[in-house]
Each structure stands twice: as structure tokens, then as C-alpha cells.
Amino acid sequence: GQQVMQIPQYQHVQEGEDFTTYCNSSTTLSNIQWYKQRPGGHPVFLIQLVKSGEVKKQKRLTFQFGEAKKNSSLHITATQTTDVGTYFCAGYSSASKIIFGSGTRLSIRP
Amino acid sequence: DVKVTQSSRYLVKRTGEKVFLECVQDMDHENMFWYRQDPGLGLRLIYFSYDVKMKEKGDIPEGYSVSREKKERFSLILESASTNQTSMYLCASSRSGATDTQYFGPGTRLTVL
Numbered sequence: 709g710q711q712v713m714q715i716p717q718y719q720h721v722q723e724g725e726d727f728t729t730y731c732n733s734s735t736t737l738s739n740i741q742w743y744k745q746r747p748g749g750h751p752v753f754l755i756q757l758v759k760s761g762e763v764k765k766q767k768r769l770t771f772q773f774g775e776a777k778k779n780s781s782l783h784i785t786a787t788q789t790t791d792v793g794t795y796f797c798a799g800y801s802s803a804s805k806i807i808f809g810s811g812t813r814l815s816i817r818p
Numbered sequence: 819d820v821k822v823t824q825s826s827r828y829l830v831k832r833t834g835e836k837v838f839l840e841c842v843q844d845m846d847h848e849n850m851f852w853y854r855q856d857p858g859l860g861l862r863l864i865y866f867s868y869d870v871k872m873k874e875k876g877d878i879p880e881g882y883s884v885s886r887e888k889k890e891r892f893s894l895i896l897e898s899a900s901t902n903q904t905s906m907y908l909c910a911s912s913r914s915g916a917t918d919t920q921y922f923g924p925g926t927r928l929t930v931l
Contacts, residue, residue, distance in 0.1 A: 717858060739917055750908060750922040751861070796860060800917045807877075808853075810860035 712799045714809030722817050727784040729812035731797035738800045740773055740780045745811070746793040754782075789816050821845070822923035824909055830929045837896040839926050841909030847921075848914040850892035852876075852884060855906040855925070867892055868916075899930045 711734045721727055731740065739758040743751035755764055757773035757780060764771045770783045780799075784791055797809040825840035841850065849868050853861040853876075863876030865884040873884050881903060885893045892911075896903055907926045912918040 714860070741917075741919070743920075750924050751910075751920075752922070753919045756917075756919070798861075798920075806863065806917075806920075808861040808863075810858060 712797060712807045712809045714797055714812055716812055717810065718813050718815070720815045720817065721787055723789060724786050727787050727791070727814055729782050729795050729797075729814075731780045731799065731809045733778045733799050733807075735801060736777050738777075740800070741798045742771060742780075742782055743796045743798060744793050745796065749793075751796060784814075787814070787816055789818060792816050822909060822911055822921050824907075824923040824926050826926050827924060828927050828929075830931065831899050832931050833900060835896075835899050835930075837899050837928065837930075839894040839896075839907055839909075839928070841892045841894070841911075841923055842890055843892075843911040843921070844890065845911070845913075845921075846889065847911040848889075849912040849916075849918070850886065851910040851912075851920065852882075852892065852894045853908045853910065854878070855908055861908065864894065899928075901930050904928060904930045 713732045715730050741756045742754040744754055745751045755771050760777050761775045762773040768785045772781045794811040794813045796811045799807050822843045831837050851866040852864040855861050862878050864882050865876050867873050867886045870889050883895045909923040910920040912920045
């Protein structure tokens, strides 16, 4: 069946360092969403990418959707302690079925 | 703001008990979802509903059932709880499109002893 793989599972960085998480799908996606879950919280929507090769920015966060619409990435520049949490991608197949990646947990050394 | 509430934050049940997890949303959303979240496995879809009295199986429906008698309420039922159903259960809702943003509830951490 369709799978969405997300790597790395964990990332521990020094505050101020950059961070990137990657999602790869076994099939072409119609769109992809990114969510953030703070420790003890619930997932909160960050952004949606729809077009092939699309790049969107939210302050220090840059989101990319691959040309083949099978992969995506989230890059955070100069991490801050407020970035701590688990980042999930969620891909939609042509059948409009959602599949979440396993998440990347980001921790930060002040 | 969209508000999705779940009946309990923490729940402890015994093996074999029937368990009801309730979810209510206040934004007139058409779609509602139930997920379970386990370390290293992300969010796995159990059941979803695109309309009242309608339900569709997700990726891991075994051992679960759902009920949606009213638009705002979506219930997850464990007919006979087992220890491998110990998990965090998250409810979500979205407006109407199949790929609309999902809004999550706070989650229910269920422990089955």
C-alpha cells in the first residue's frame, strides 16, 4: 500500500543551527500538508503544498514539494527553542486518502 | 477558531471492557477522523466520516467501530478493549473537501490494563 516515509526520526540541534526533515512517498501525491505538534499538545496545521516544485516560506520555515510530487521537505533556519516539537507531513493520494508520515522529533540545546 | 473537544484526556480501562471515546466539533465541519498515535509510527487513521451516519475504514480499523449520529459528534468504540489498544487517540475534523486542513482535538491517552 501507499507509504509516506519521514526522516530523520529524531534530531537534536544546538539553538541557532538549521534543521531539515524529509518526506518521501511511494506514490505520487495530489498535495502535502505539514503539521507541528508541541510536546504534550496536538498536531497543528502549518501549510499545504499543491503544485509540483512549489516552495513556500513562513518566516524561518521553508517548505518544498518535489517536482515529481513524491517528496517534500521542511527546513528551519536558525532554530529557536520555540521550534521544539514533532513535525509531521501528511500526503494525499489521488484517492484523497490521507497518510501521515511517522514524524520527526526536534529537540534543541539552548 | 475551530474547537475540537474530546471527552477525556486520560482514561484507564481493563481488558475486555467496552470503551467509548467521544469527539465534538463546533464549526459545522463535514469531515471527522479518528487516529491513534504511537511512538515511531506517527498518526494512523482508524476511521473517518464525510457525513452524518456515514463511515469509512481507515488503515487500522480492526477492533474499533464508530458512530456519527449527529454532524458535530463522532464516537470511537472499542467493543472489547485489549492491551495493544493502549495509545493516544486523536480526533480531527475538516470543513468539507477531502484535503481540507484538519483540526485536532487535545487527544485521549487510553491505558488498557
